[in-house]
Amino acid sequence: MIVATLKEIDEIRKMIDRYDSVLVVGCDSCVAECAAGGSRETMLLTAALKLSYLKDHKNPTITEAVLDRQCVDDFIDQIADQAPEHDAILSLGCGAGVQALARVYRDKPIIPALNTLFIGETVSRGVWQENCLGCGNCKLGYFGAVCPVTRCSKKLMNGPCGGSKGGRCEVNPEIACGWDMIIRRLDALGELDRLTEYVPPCDWSTSHSGGPRKVIREDQQP
């Protein structure tokens, strides 16, 4: 899923203060799972904004809505009636959601309420971990399903480096060493032999470094 966090309210206020009416739009998919932009957070941010304006003796119209998914046109349609009635949309979607809204509502300013951070998983309640950089050429099969591109601070394909200590990364002891995890996992699976195979450095042309990527599937098109 895409993991994000809510921006500070001061930054949001700075961007929306110029509008008399704002539609606050949440997204009930990834960003709901990471407690940043789902229904609950949309209600929270809306109430916080109202309180913040009340305190300043201001009274803009602030309406809330939540889409099942903000990055797909079929779902974006759910606010077709509300969008024209507001000066701007404050999106609690990830960066893709914000840009999808901007593509659909061309005449509306779309303001992000979130900082989109990474592709990750919920490792325990209230903890989200980055674990994929979308390199475009997944090699998890070699590494016991632990991603060296993401979990090793140096993105080593043939690690570990000499700095791994007690399972922690030399870059920052708060970070678990990706290569320590790879070796322990392969050991547990009885597949340490996979590490005898040389894995060439990443070909970054399949990643975002090769420019914005696009997937086109004719069989899925109308």
Added chain:
Amino acid sequence: MEGKPVKIVVYHCKNLRLFKDGEQKVFNRKWPGLSLVSIPCSGKVEAHHLLKTLAGGAQGVLILACAESACQYLEGSARSRKRVDYAGQWLQKVGISPERLDFVRVPPMDRVALENLLREFTSKIQSLEVIPAIAKA
């Protein structure tokens, strides 16, 4: 009570059994301005409920929970405490005193403790500046 009644909302866990049938109405008459909302567990209250309640015109919100060890949903009371703290952080961000929210674990069926608590909370809220009502255009 003196002066204009201050609008306060109290979310109380139904397992505290503070009121028997019909008793709440009588209690409400004694405490004008107070809204008592019974909830299945204090853990049902989330930060957005609290902020929404304040944005809707309440000047203070009190959450009454069972002791952590007595929570029938095991972790409801503990989670509720964290949520109230989180809502308080949001209030701070918008420049409103987090003292407008209070979370208290009270003994079950203890209306004397409840009344003492209400007196204390009401006077604290009255000492704070009023959250302005929605300005007329």
